Amino acid sequence: MRSVLVLLLSITPLLAAADDEHVMVSLLSEHSALVPGKTAWLALRLQHEPHWHTYWINPGDSGLPTKLAWQLPPGYSAGDVAWPAPQRIDVGELQNFGYEGDVLLPVPLEVPGEAKPDTTAHIVAQVKYLVCREECIPGKADLAIDLPVSSAAGAAAKWFEAARAELPQAAKWQGDASLRGDKIEVALHGADLPPISDAYVMDRKIVNYARPQISRAADAVILSFAKSDYFTVAPPQIDLLVRAGAHAWNVRVPFSSSP
Amino acid sequence: MKRVLFALLLTLVLAAPALAKVAVGQPAPDFTLTDSNGKSRSLSEFKGKIVVLEWNNPECPFVGKHYGSGNMQKQQGDATAAGVIWLTINSSATGKQGDIDGAAANAYIAKVGARQTAYLLDPTGQVGHLYGARTTPHMFVIDKAGVLRYMGGIDSIKSTDKDDIAKATQYIPQVLAELGAGKPVSVATAEPYGCGVKYGS
Secondary structure, X not given: OHHHHHHHHOOOOOEEEEEOOOEEEEEEEOEOOEOOOOEEEXXXXXXXXXXXXXXXEEEEOOOOEOEEEEEOOOOOEEOOOOOOOOEEEEXXXXXXXXXXXXXXXXXXXXXXXXXXOOOEEEEEEEEEEEEEOOOEEEEEEEEEEEEEEOOOOOOEOHHHHXXXXXXXXXXXXXXXXXXXXXXXXXXXXXXXXXXXXXXXXXXXXXXOOOOOEEEEEOOEEEEEEEEOOOOOOOOOEEEEEEEEOOEEEEEEEEEOOOO | XXXXXXXXXXHOOOOOOOOOOOOOOOEOOOXXXXXXXXXXXXXHHHOOOOXXXXXXXXXXXXXXXXXXXXXXXXXXXXXHHOOOEEEXXXXXXXXXXXXXXXXXXXXXXXXHOOOOOXXXXXXXXXXXXXXXXXXXXXXXXXXXXXXXEEEEOOEOOOOOOHHHOOOXXXXXXXXXXXXXXXXXXXXXXXXXXXXXXXOOO
């Protein structure tokens, strides 16, 4: 993320910002214009005070994920946040997943084909977040930007490309999850599996959030998680984020009903 | 290969779970704590009554949502009027956020108009750990036979917004109504949400 921060400081992005306690939030656009019928990328930037953090889509034992709601012109729609890899933030025995420092949460914006060039789109993001150190403070901000609609997207912000490159990659490994007693076991198969050091489950009520036991055998990595105290029924699949050092992948595995 | 894998698994350090497990359908473990008036209270003294446990930290914004709206006090009042015992437990460690002594707890109760049976002080966190309390609020309901019948969140919408209370399912009144009518508990667990309990490090 450091390279992204350096690039960010060197340009003046289109933005709207709010400075609440302990985190400054702002809304940025990758390009200077929106093109009809194309996906444009926006990003929520969170600049945390040292030692303060906000949360990943699964915050862990406590906390709340940052939430975005949108007010958009007719025909526009915003997709889900492309969550960067979080870090573990442990407060005592409680496990959380979140972000410190300077982080970008990219969001795709679908621009309708009927959008008229030489008009301006007024876009509002209503952000709700929980920023914590040991204590927690809820915050909200309405961030607005006006972007011109044009046949050409205009200049692309280099820092956006850098941020995109650091997002977790979609993994193509085969795998499956199963319930084994009081454990949830995820097996990943592939000849090219990286040296996986940690894994976080995105879904709630499946696993407890401590680091899984990780073992390797031939072309497989086995991740063994403690089952959640709130586990009721096995889902059809689970989504995980898998880390090997600084690199991260998103992987989805089906849940098999019998081990 | 199997032997190598087995040896590898043996050498992996299995971190002992720091928060104990209680489970719905199992007996709720007994405990003894001092209340805000300096009196020793035990779960076992309430055998034969339904008991609600509510984990509390006066400074947590999620607790503030449910007290600031009057939601918690109403649930406490309705329950205790029907003969249910409501125990509020504070497991903040000494020096951590939310840590209060008996006098401060009584001042808090008076200020917010709380209506629990007793406010219990757990600064060592031993009861919080015993029950696996991880957030404030975090709720448990124990039936007249001492069996745990509900554990988890106070309601179904995870937020700090008071406006969500009316839209959410409030689990405690629902559980208490079902127990009172001899019906099965329809929602026995729901994920708790809130600030982390401020255990000592």
